[in-house]
Amino acid sequence: MTARVLVVDDSPRNLKLLEARLSAEYFDVLTATNGADALEICAEGECDIVLLDVMMPGIDGLEVCRRLKACALTSHIPVVMLTALNQPADRLRGLNAGADDFLTKPVDQAVLLARVRSLSKLRLSLDDLRSRALQLAKLGIGDPFAEALADDGYGGRIMLVEDCPSTAAIIKDALRRHHIVTAGRDWGRAFDPCEARRFDLFIVSLDLACYDGLRYCARLRSQAETLQTPVVAIARAGDRQKILRGLDIGVNDFVLRPPDDSELATRTRTLIKRKRYADCLRGKVGAMLEMAACDPLTGLRNRRYLEAHLASLLEQSLADPLCAMILDLDGFKLVNDLHGHAAGDEILRCFALRVAEVLRAKGLLCRLGGDEFAAVMPETNLSAGLEIAENIRSADSSDSFAVTGDVPVSVTVSAGLAESAGDSCAGPLHRADVALYEAKRGGRNRISAHYAANGRLTG
Amino acid sequence: MTARVLVVDDSPRNLKLLEARLSAEYFDVLTATNGADALEICAEGECDIVLLDVMMPGIDGLEVCRRLKACALTSHIPVVMLTALNQPADRLRGLNAGADDFLTKPVDQAVLLARVRSLSKLRLSLDDLRSRALQLAKLGIGDPFAEALADDGYGGRIMLVEDCPSTAAIIKDALRRHHIVTAGRDWGRAFDPCEARRFDLFIVSLDLACYDGLRYCARLRSQAETLQTPVVAIARAGDRQKILRGLDIGVNDFVLRPPDDSELATRTRTLIKRKRYADCLRGKVGAMLEMAACDPLTGLRNRRYLEAHLASLLEQSLADPLCAMILDLDGFKLVNDLHGHAAGDEILRCFALRVAEVLRAKGLLCRLGGDEFAAVMPETNLSAGLEIAENIRSADSSDSFAVTGDVPVSVTVSAGLAESAGDSCAGPLHRADVALYEAKRGGRNRISAHYAANGRLTG
Numbered sequence A, B: 001m002t003a004r005v006l007v008v009d010d011s012p013r014n015l016k017l018l019e020a021r022l023s024a025e026y027f028d029v030l031t032a033t034n035g036a037d038a039l040e041i042c043a044e045g046e047c048d049i050v051l052l053d054v055m056m057p058g059i060d061g062l063e064v065c066r067r068l069k070a071c072a073l074t075s076h077i078p079v080v081m082l083t084a085l086n087q088p089a090d091r092l093r094g095l096n097a098g099a100d101d102f103l104t105k106p107v108d109q110a111v112l113l114a115r116v117r118s119l120s121k122l123r124l125s126l127d128d129l130r131s132r133a134l135q136l137a138k139l140g141i142g143d144p145f146a147e148a149l150a151d152d153g154y155g156g157r158i159m160l161v162e163d164c165p166s167t168a169a170i171i172k173d174a175l176r177r178h179h180i181v182t183a184g185r186d187w188g189r190a191f192d193p194c195e196a197r198r199f200d201l202f203i204v205s206l207d208l209a210c211y212d213g214l215r216y217c218a219r220l221r222s223q224a225e226t227l228q229t230p231v232v233a234i235a236r237a238g239d240r241q242k243i244l245r246g247l248d249i250g251v252n253d254f255v256l257r258p259p260d261d262s263e264l265a266t267r268t269r270t271l272i273k274r275k276r277y278a279d280c281l282r283g284k285v286g287a288m289l290e291m292a293a294c295d296p297l298t299g300l301r302n303r304r305y306l307e308a309h310l311a312s313l314l315e316q317s318l319a320d321p322l323c324a325m326i327l328d329l330d331g332f333k334l335v336n337d338l339h340g341h342a343a344g345d346e347i348l349r350c351f352a353l354r355v356a357e358v359l360r361a362k363g364l365l366c367r368l369g370g371d372e373f374a375a376v377m378p379e380t381n382l383s384a385g386l387e388i389a390e391n392i393r394s395a396d397s398s399d400s401f402a403v404t405g406d407v408p409v410s411v412t413v414s415a416g417l418a419e420s421a422g423d424s425c426a427g428p429l430h431r432a433d434v435a436l437y438e439a440k441r442g443g444r445n446r447i448s449a450h451y452a453a454n455g456r457l458t459g
Helices: A012-024 A035-043 A061-070 A088-096 A109-120 A122-139 A144-150 A165-175 A187-191 A213-222 A240-249 A261-291 A303-316 A332-339 A341-362 A382-398 A427-441 B012-024 B035-043 B061-070 B088-096 B109-120 B122-139 B144-150 B165-175 B187-191 B213-222 B240-249 B261-291 B303-316 B332-362 B382-398 B427-441
Strands: A004-008 A028-032 A049-053 A079-083 A101-104 A157-161 A180-182 A201-205 A231-235 A253-256 A322-329 A364-369 A372-378 A413-419 A447-450 B004-008 B028-032 B049-053 B079-083 B101-104 B157-161 B180-182 B201-205 B231-235 B253-256 B322-329 B364-369 B372-378 B413-419 B447-450
Touching: A004 A012, A004 A035, A012 A028, A012 A109, A028 A035, A028 B213, A035 A049, A035 A061, A049 A061, A049 A109, A061 A079, A061 A088, A079 A088, A079 A109, A088 A101, A088 A261, A101 A109, A109 A122, A109 A240, A122 A144, A122 A261, A122 B122, A122 B261, A144 A261, A157 A165, A157 A187, A165 A180, A165 A261, A187 A213, A201 A213, A201 A261, A213 A231, A213 A240, A213 B028, A231 A240, A231 A261, A240 A253, A253 A261, A261 B122, A261 B261, A303 A364, A303 A372, A322 A332, A322 A341, A322 A382, A322 A427, A332 A341, A332 B427, A341 A364, A341 A372, A341 A382, A372 A382, A372 A427, A382 A413, A382 A447, A413 A427, A427 A447, A427 B332, B004 B012, B004 B035, B012 B028, B012 B109, B028 B035, B035 B049, B035 B061, B049 B061, B049 B109, B061 B079, B061 B088, B079 B088, B079 B109, B088 B101, B088 B261, B101 B109, B109 B122, B109 B240, B122 B144, B122 B261, B144 B261, B157 B165, B157 B187, B165 B180, B165 B261, B187 B213, B201 B213, B201 B261, B213 B231, B213 B240, B231 B240, B231 B261, B240 B253, B253 B261, B303 B364, B303 B372, B322 B332, B322 B382, B322 B427, B332 B364, B332 B372, B332 B382, B372 B382, B372 B427, B382 B413, B382 B447, B413 B427, B427 B447
Parallel strands: A004 A028, A004 A049, A049 A079, A079 A101, A157 A180, A157 A201, A201 A231, A231 A253, A413 A447, B004 B028, B004 B049, B049 B079, B079 B101, B157 B180, B157 B201, B201 B231, B231 B253, B413 B447
Antiparallel strands: A322 A372, A322 A413, A364 A372, B322 B372, B322 B413, B364 B372
16 A cells, blocks of 8 residues: 655755655655645645654644644644654653654664555545545535544543553553543453444553464454454564564554553544544534435425335335325415514424324324425324324314414414325325315315225315 | 455365465455355355355356345455466456456465455445445435446546557557547656546556556555556566565556456456446445435525525625525415425426526525525625516516426516625525515515615515
8 A cells, every 4th residue: 555655854864765765665755844845735635644853943843743633634644753852751742742653763664664554544444534524514514524623532432452460550540531441351342243333442462361462453453343443552662573563454553561651641542533533524424414315404304215215115015004194284384474484494393293203103204395294104004094193183283383482373284195005106195195185175174085996085 | 454354165175275374464264165155154244355266066156256246235345266277268257257356276375465455455445435325225315336236347448558569559459349548658647636537447567668667556546536546557477576566555456468358358347347336336425415405306405505504605795795585486385286296396396497597606596495495695785686586586477387297387486685784694584584574465476675774675
């Protein structure tokens, strides 16, 4: 896997060295000698990963990193800081700025390349998701990025797979103030499909006595439920091969033994933020897809959904009767005219709730538009349907609707019903519509049924 | 990157060997000794890649592959066939069954592993997309999988990067019957962001005289526009290292020199089908997201979209006036009652088109629900807005609507207008609503305006 890597360093010599090394590995390399240029390249969407020197004149690396992470356009871009600073406090400052990793010069080239390769895989899952989220932002119906950015990375559910009591104690102490840490020996929970999705992060020892930690990580990566859940491995400093192998398999980050508590806490937070960022975008896109089948005013299913589902509902109820009902508020136009559209909308929302309450799970309720609703009730014959309709009608004619800042408004409802008769998809709804027309002609506030067999109508 | 690999072979010895080899590389291995079991495991969604023996008693490998590729649940799973058959005709039969690759035993283990690793990356981009598409299928509003499966892989736009005239001629001959092949020396077109997206496949020589073919492939993989576009490399049989490197970088498939025309044609088709499968799912998800902001009946923007955008439209037009208009068909209830809802819907669709025609790009037109529409026109003052409204009204009162199988129906329209006055978001629309009420009270088929400054209304 390759990617566009931006190398930022004020030393031309360092730039050249890194550029040559990355280019030999077929990465597409861009360079910048100062923070301002780096920020511009990132904002233009021209790079996938940033390798960032800390000490630069002007905007230094820490500040560049902070700004990248605070901006919706760039917060997803992984940042690896490279520096001659080698104190734990420096390291922590870098990680706190939001960096995904902080490597001290002279950098182990193999580790750096493995890390860059691993970070470049993030694009495969994130690029598509981001373009869908950008589409939502452009449509203006929700800003998924703002919400994703707001997450603080705290309150994560973490599973710890470590059999060394002292290391486990350090890790639990470091994390339990801000997260829920599941320790113990029940490591198989990660592979229970129901449980697996609940975790935001796994911390896995590569030195378990009875199990190959790398294989544990590989299993997390290969099962669908944890494919994208971050994994941090705990390794011994000397286990370079294991570390490289882990990055290749899909481990996201490493902490060396004995783990430094602040560093672990910061890395954990960065990874949880990254996971929730993707979760948030995914959730928003999913919610919007649901909305395509929903009426915006009442939250009921819309005409599009009803039409798509009617055929399969009819098919499922070939043996049983299916009852279709169309409901229409009487003289609703007048309500809008007298009380304004805001009040009218409130009544529609309230009416939708009432009908849903009467129907419960017995049928599919949709708003067709305006003050017209349709319900399709499987395994319901016409007389059972008429009973339901009568419950709705009588509730409506006895209870008025409370409208904010106005007097209660009374609105009656008319309904037309019809039963399926092995006919076409539109059949029952069309006959219900004919029956509704009869109900309206008959004086409103009433229910009418259409009998397919003999075409008789009853008021 | 790891994955769940299903190995299917009727020889327990072969199964053991492959299982051990893959497991040592940290793949999660499942095994099956016959076609029926293999199909079941795939249908259950338990594996990401299938390694398939051709000759098995019962359902043979070719048939298993065909069935996997014909089923919406499993068509996306990559299949590599492994066989002792070594004739080009056997190979072609396997590829024609839909296999992603066909390797002859004894298999070069490094090539097999590189191939499996490369195929396992497909999940990262496809898993998310598939779950969104599954959500759509579940909602019943479109079946993206059926459409994706129907594609035949023909008619692709292919860019050929090859400087050897005889190889280029073979490739063009092999493909131009079913595809559009762009050859020539203008290889830079692939890196022009506008052009890049147009191609469905790239075929790249790894033996170019003036450029490193692997670097060309890497650049295709690193730029966003071609990140997911399939790449086939043309290599010499002896260039094993280049082939392995290519797979690592993200090349999808290889053809050895001199290319066999039938094999190239089949591999090309498989890759184009795979690309279009993802494109199709992506397109459907995108279209459905658009629909969340659209009214299902007229295709206009809906209330949800209007509310989300009104604030920013007002903000943009702080200096310029902005005109809001609410349109409402007169006595439309009667149309539904007299002519049925189908006719009513047709009139609403037709009216929406008329209004859109008059407005052109001058404003944002939405259906609020029922027979009520709203238009927000930036950079338009009240008198310009009144002119537009009058054009709509007069067109409507003079031209009747043609309704299928019925007499033409005349419907008039009333409208209320108001100008922005530096007030709150809901302000102009609310005032337009007040004006609409006046128009209705004044006798319908007329336009009324609300003047914020002095509250005066004109009919």
